[in-house]
Amino acid sequence: MLKSAYASFNDGARNGRGLRSTERLRSSQWYSPEELSSFGDGVASVRPESVLSAPDSVAESSATQGLSFYGKGPSLAKFSPPSRRPERRDASNMFRDKERERELSEQVAAGQNVFVMPKRPPRSNECYALDKDLSGAGSPSDALDLAMAKAEVMDAPNWANLLYALAHWKKKGGHHLAASLRSDSRWSRSLQRLQASLQDLTARDAANVVWSLATLEAKQEPLFLETADALCGKLAVCDPVSISKAAWALTSIPNRDRRLELYSKLAVPVVMRADSFPLGSSKCSESLSHVFLHGSLTMICYSFGKADFREGDAYEALSSALIGHMNNSLRPIDVCNVIWSFCTVGYRDDVLFTKICEMYLTKEEMVRDFNPQDLTNTTWGFCKVGFCHREAMETLAFECHRQRDRFDPIHFSNLLYSFAMLRIPGPPSLLAEVASTASQQVARFDAGNLAIACWALAALGMSEHPFLDCALERVIGSSQVCSNLGSRALSMLALACFRTARPGRLDQLLDATRLCGLGVGASGYSAAVMAAEQGKDQERELRILRQMAAEARDVRMQAAVCNSLALRLWKRGDTAGAFAVLRGLKESSPHSWSVVSSLLVARLGTELGALAEASELLGGDGAALDAAWEAPVLSGIHPMAATRQNEGAHAYTREFMTLHAVLCGAPPGDPDAAMAAIERFAESRSLWLKITAWEKGVVVQEVARWAQPRLTVEIGAYVGYSAMNVARTVRSHGGRVASLEVDPLHVTLVRNMLEYAGLSDVVDVWTGYSFDSIPHLLKTYGPRSVDMVFMDQKGTRFHSDLALMEELDLLSDRAVILADNVLKPGAPLYIWHLAKGSYHHCTAISVREFLLQSEDWMVMAFRDASKPPAPTPPPELHRLAFESDHFRKKSMFDGVAPSKSDWWKFSQGFVTGLELCGCKPRIVGLHGRDNPKITPEDVARIFRTAAEERGGEDDEVLRGRGAQRTWPS
Numbered sequence: 001m002l003k004s005a006y007a008s009f010n011d012g013a014r015n016g017r018g019l020r021s022t023e024r025l026r027s028s029q030w031y032s033p034e035e036l037s038s039f040g041d042g043v044a045s046v047r048p049e050s051v052l053s054a055p056d057s058v059a060e061s062s063a064t065q066g067l068s069f070y071g072k073g074p075s076l077a078k079f080s081p082p083s084r085r086p087e088r089r090d091a092s093n094m095f096r097d098k099e100r101e102r103e104l105s106e107q108v109a110a111g112q113n114v115f116v117m118p119k120r121p122p123r124s125n126e127c128y129a130l131d132k133d134l135s136g137a138g139s140p141s142d143a144l145d146l147a148m149a150k151a152e153v154m155d156a157p158n159w160a161n162l163l164y165a166l167a168h169w170k171k172k173g174g175h176h177l178a179a180s181l182r183s184d185s186r187w188s189r190s191l192q193r194l195q196a197s198l199q200d201l202t203a204r205d206a207a208n209v210v211w212s213l214a215t216l217e218a219k220q221e222p223l224f225l226e227t228a229d230a231l232c233g234k235l236a237v238c239d240p241v242s243i244s245k246a247a248w249a250l251t252s253i254p255n256r257d258r259r260l261e262l263y264s265k266l267a268v269p270v271v272m273r274a275d276s277f278p279l280g281s282s283k284c285s286e287s288l289s290h291v292f293l294h295g296s297l298t299m300i301c302y303s304f305g306k307a308d309f310r311e312g313d314a315y316e317a318l319s320s321a322l323i324g325h326m327n328n329s330l331r332p333i334d335v336c337n338v339i340w341s342f343c344t345v346g347y348r349d350d351v352l353f354t355k356i357c358e359m360y361l362t363k364e365e366m367v368r369d370f371n372p373q374d375l376t377n378t379t380w381g382f383c384k385v386g387f388c389h390r391e392a393m394e395t396l397a398f399e400c401h402r403q404r405d406r407f408d409p410i411h412f413s414n415l416l417y418s419f420a421m422l423r424i425p426g427p428p429s430l431l432a433e434v435a436s437t438a439s440q441q442v443a444r445f446d447a448g449n450l451a452i453a454c455w456a457l458a459a460l461g462m463s464e465h466p467f468l469d470c471a472l473e474r475v476i477g478s479s480q481v482c483s484n485l486g487s488r489a490l491s492m493l494a495l496a497c498f499r500t501a502r503p504g505r506l507d508q509l510l511d512a513t514r515l516c517g518l519g520v521g522a523s524g525y526s527a528a529v530m531a532a533e534q535g536k537d538q539e540r541e542l543r544i545l546r547q548m549a550a551e552a553r554d555v556r557m558q559a560a561v562c563n564s565l566a567l568r569l570w571k572r573g574d575t576a577g578a579f580a581v582l583r584g585l586k587e588s589s590p591h592s593w594s595v596v597s598s599l600l601v602a603r604l605g606t607e608l609g610a611l612a613e614a615s616e617l618l619g620g621d622g623a624a625l626d627a628a629w630e631a632p633v634l635s636g637i638h639p640m641a642a643t644r645q646n647e648g649a650h651a652y653t654r655e656f657m658t659l660h661a662v663l664c665g666a667p668p669g670d671p672d673a674a675m676a677a678i679e680r681f682a683e684s685r686s687l688w689l690k691i692t693a694w695e696k697g698v699v700v701q702e703v704a705r706w707a708q709p710r711l712t713v714e715i716g717a718y719v720g721y722s723a724m725n726v727a728r729t730v731r732s733h734g735g736r737v738a739s740l741e742v743d744p745l746h747v748t749l750v751r752n753m754l755e756y757a758g759l760s761d762v763v764d765v766w767t768g769y770s771f772d773s774i775p776h777l778l779k780t781y782g783p784r785s786v787d788m789v790f791m792d793q794k795g796t797r798f799h800s801d802l803a804l805m806e807e808l809d810l811l812s813d814r815a816v817i818l819a820d821n822v823l824k825p826g827a828p829l830y831i832w833h834l835a836k837g838s839y840h841h842c843t844a845i846s847v848r849e850f851l852l853q854s855e856d857w858m859v860m861a862f863r864d865a866s867k868p869p870a871p872t873p874p875p876e877l878h879r880l881a882f883e884s885d886h887f888r889k890k891s892m893f894d895g896v897a898p899s900k901s902d903w904w905k906f907s908q909g910f911v912t913g914l915e916l917c918g919c920k921p922r923i924v925g926l927h928g929r930d931n932p933k934i935t936p937e938d939v940a941r942i943f944r945t946a947a948e949e950r951g952g953e954d955d956e957v958l959r960g961r962g963a964q965r966t967w968p969s
């Protein structure tokens with residue numbers, strides 16, 4: 001019921017997209033009658049006219065049907081939860097009710113909607129008295145004794161209050177209380193009694209129970225989730241303080257799906273009523289802050305962020321409510337919590353952030369009250385979503401500098417990381433001085449923080465900073481520190497060594513890691529291989545690839561890595577070295593031989609004039625597949641390898657199986673057959689591979705055919721399907737492909753694939769993150785050398801990688817840009833970059849996803865350097881980017897993947913969002929059900945109309961014309 005209430009509200013909100021919720025909700029501060037009725041029983045709405053016409057009847061109904069009034073938003077200081085006072089205080093109670101009625105009548109007279117909600121069913125005086133006795137007991141044990149003695153009289157609210165009282169003891173310093181309760185039979189009996197009477201709890205009681213259980217570290221009790229469920233059934237009558245208490249308590253439910261399910265229910269009243277929630281912890285009420293400790297909007301923000309809850313409508317509602325409160329002075333912790341939570345989930349809200357920056361973060365006197373954690377969490381949050389308010393960042397940097405002696409390692413690393421990620425240097429020499437203070441404390445840093453700080457200094461261009469050597473020394477020199485390096489930290493350190501030209505340190509780092517018994521892992525190898533490939537040190541590359549081969553999990557990977565190594569040596573001009581590698585492979589591990597090894601030996605032998613040696617190595621039937629290679633393909637694929645995650649012991653299984661499928665199912669030297677074998681392999685097992693096959697393949701091929709690029713840069717090679725597609729198309733006119741791939745095992749696999757298909761002379765595969773590899777392209781191929789870009793890495797990176805290529809002047813004047821997966825899960829910032837920047841004829845080609853009957857877009861445009869760069873995107877576009885990222889995460893991590901209709905709804909919202917932001921591209925080939933195919937002619941038409949758009953130029957002008965040129969090796 002609640003879910004559908006939210007969904008229908010959601011739809012409403014989407015229809016009104018473009019209006020921030022301040023405006024949307026201002027017209028209706030309360031639930032509409034429809035919304036209310038969707039909440040279920042027990043809630044009555046009273047419209048002004050009915051009250052005005054019969055005020056007495058309202059008063060009467062409240063008295064006779066046990067209804068109490070709830071206050072209205074802006075006057076929430078007077079907010080009053082359902083009364084729990086004993087009936088014997090009836091006189092004051094009646095007075096209060098009269099007051100409320102008068103207030104209500106005034107509100108109604110002012111034309112506002114008011115609501116009446118059910119009151120707690122009558123309780124006995126004894127129970128009311130017990131509440132008081134329980135909270136006034138001298139110790140937790142006294143309270144439990146009292147509860148046991150009065151167990152037969154205690155009602156559900158009494159049991160709830162018992163827990164609440166215990167939780168307050170814990171908060172007041174009862175550090176061992178949680179542990180001692182676990183072995184106390186009185187505690188378990190209390191939980192049982194409460195469990196038996198859950199239905200008698202009000203929403204507020206239920207919220208108190210979950211809050212108390214969380215405070216008492218008893219979240220594993222079944223009662224915790226049961227009460228949370230019970231609460232979710234009563235949210236329509238739940239006050240904001242209780243909602244925020246529950247939100248805080250539910251943050252650490254470990255089961256992600258279960259947690260998010262509960263949060264999506266909690267979010268309903270937040271979305272609908274956040275504007276009327278109290279802020280809760282303003283400076284002026286510091287002395288009373290305990291009253292609102294869990295009752296604030298900022299606490300709800302914090303909880304939503306901590307729970308990784310990513311419903312955009314909830315953040316939008318919170319944002320507009322917070323903006324409404326901006327006149328109150330937020331405490332530093334509130335500012336920090338708001339920014340931290342929004343940014344943690346990736347919700348970039350420029351309006352809110354700018355307002356916070358203007359009111360707080362650009363004012364020295366405000367920022368002075370921030371502690372190191374507030375300061376650095378705030379900068380970290382901004383960098384996480386790429387929000388850069390230079391003045392605020394500078395003010396924060398100055399304050400960090402002032403407080404640097406109080407910093408813990410995490411504060412140093414977060415601060416440096418933030419500036420590095422935002423690519424701003426900070427006020428002159430300030431960060432360097434902060435880093436110098438960090439150098440003095442390097443012994444306190446753990447491996448993770450050392451890695452982050454090193455990476456950041458490298459990215460900030462402080463290659464000579466002493467911290468780098470101190471930190472690397474500490475990691476390499478201490479097995480204790482080194483053994484705590486996670487794969488991400490190792491990769492960051494490796495990158496730092498690479499970027500600060502410390503190859504020797506990189507070797508030491510890898511050796512130290514191995515000595516600790518840790519694997520270097522894909523990310524560690526990625527940086528190491530990249531350093532070796534991009535440097536001139538062939539020896540190092542050989543050594544690292546040999547190590548990778550030695551660590552490969554099975555013979556197939558081992559063979560693939562050795563082949564890849566031989567290919568690299570050959571490309572570097574060391575044919576004899578390449579031949580020796582393969583001879584070594586055959587001698588040491590004959591089973592690790594693949595048909596690619598045979599092909600390579602034949603080619604190398606010919607080039608070396610060592611045919612006899614080659615044929616000896618090949619044996620009689622050198623190119624035949626070893627039976628051990630065929631078996632896995634024929635016997636199918638492990639079910640784990642077909643899951644969405646494809647991790648752990650089965651990582652790379654499906655990718656290496658794909659290589660086998662080509663080696664077994666296509667003749668060498670035939671790219672068409674190799675691509676067909678990949679498709680057959682996936683289709684026959686319904687095994688989705690993230691490749692641009694089917695209609696997407698047609699688009700890639702046709703764009704390459706029409707553009708005739710001299711150099712195509714592909715980002716994201718995976719198994720080499722699209723690299724083969726482009727390479728087979730451009731090789732006839734002498735074109736070349738540079739394919740960038742971050743995963744060193746994918747690189748290995750792609751090199752094998754290309755060699756087998758006879759395309760390794762056309763494609764250079766470069767290991768590393770696009771961010772690190774793109775500058776290398778400039779060194780290797782020169783400025784303005786790129787005529788075509790095909791981006792297939794991660795949608796959120798498209799625009800920044802493209803911007804980097806523009807900045808480095810890599811793109812030729814007529815470059816054509818193409819990217820995949822722009823609709824699902826979406827790349828709105830990329831579309832903005834093309835539609836509003838130095839490009840023309842931005843076109844979305846509607847295509848089907850490989851193996852799925854679902855629509856996606858490939859979006860292309862032509863470079864037009866005469867146009868200015870794209871302006872800052874509107875805030876709504878960031879919201880769209882947030883939704884895309886959310887959907888991407890859902891499809892990766894949710895227990896149940898988004899359904900077809902989820903995707904459909906998502907893409908509808910996406911297109912509407914683009915339209916509202918004024919950057920909806922023209923769409924070609926809307927396939928729908930009646931128009932399933934995109935044809936080569938569709939792509940040809942795009943080129944022709946683009947030429948017309950540029951003033952009727954011959955479409956030849958749009959091509960790179962495939963000019964022959966010599967590329968450096």
Ligand SMILES: C[S@@+](CC[C@H](N)C(=O)[O-])C[C@H]1O[C@@H](n2cnc3c(N)ncnc32)[C@H](O)[C@@H]1O
Pocket residue numbers: 690691692693715716717718719720721722723740741742743746768769770771792793794797
């Ligand atoms: C969708 S797959 C590419 C499929 C391929 N283009 C095809 O159609 O056959 C994405 C690949 O991009 C790689 N990748 C992701 N982010 C990257 C980055 N920033 N730089 C380089 N490679 C990246 C991943 O490792 C993965 O192999």
